[in-house]
Amino acid sequence: MTAYAVAHMRRVERTPEIREYLERIDATLAPFGGHFVVHGDLPQILEGEFPGVLIVIGFPTLDEARAWYGSPAYQEILPLRLRNSDSDTFLVQGVEPDHRGIDVLV
Template sequence: MTAYAIGHLTEVRMGPGVVRYLEGIDATLAPFGGRFIIHGEPPEVKEGRWTGTLIVIAFPDIAAARVWYDSPAYQAILPHRADNADGVIMLVDGTPADHKATDVLPPELLAAAR
């Protein structure tokens, strides 16, 4: 199942460190099947307030995402981003193609609502 590395960067301080990070990240993704899905495009906000930058990288599965993040190649460039950007980075599994919204509900809550 596809998994994702998601970054919500609330402040990016552009400079040489960020340039080095961006120049190096593509080569770290390739061996693990990673590819950018979203990379900094401003969202069209429909509800609420959004600040920051969103990055989403898809991987074939959560194991590949974990191995990429922990890889020596990624760890070597990571300080260039971490020292120059604030935010949250996370790895998360996707959902299967047949996922329904109610799949997240405990069966007893679903039964009680019917």
């Protein structure tokens, strides 16, 4: 089942380190079937507040998302982002296409 790595980027400094991170991240995603679904778009706020931008990376499974984040290749470039941004980052499991709202109560 599809899973997602999600980052709410509250602040990003466009430094040479961020450029290097962005140049290298795609190669870290490929072995795990990861791909950008949303990348840096300003959300259209309908309720509440959301300062910053959103990043969503899709993976075939939650195990592959975990393996990507913990991989030596990603861990090597992660400090480039951490030193130059403030964010909340997490992994989340997707749902099947036939999922209904009430299914969370069953």
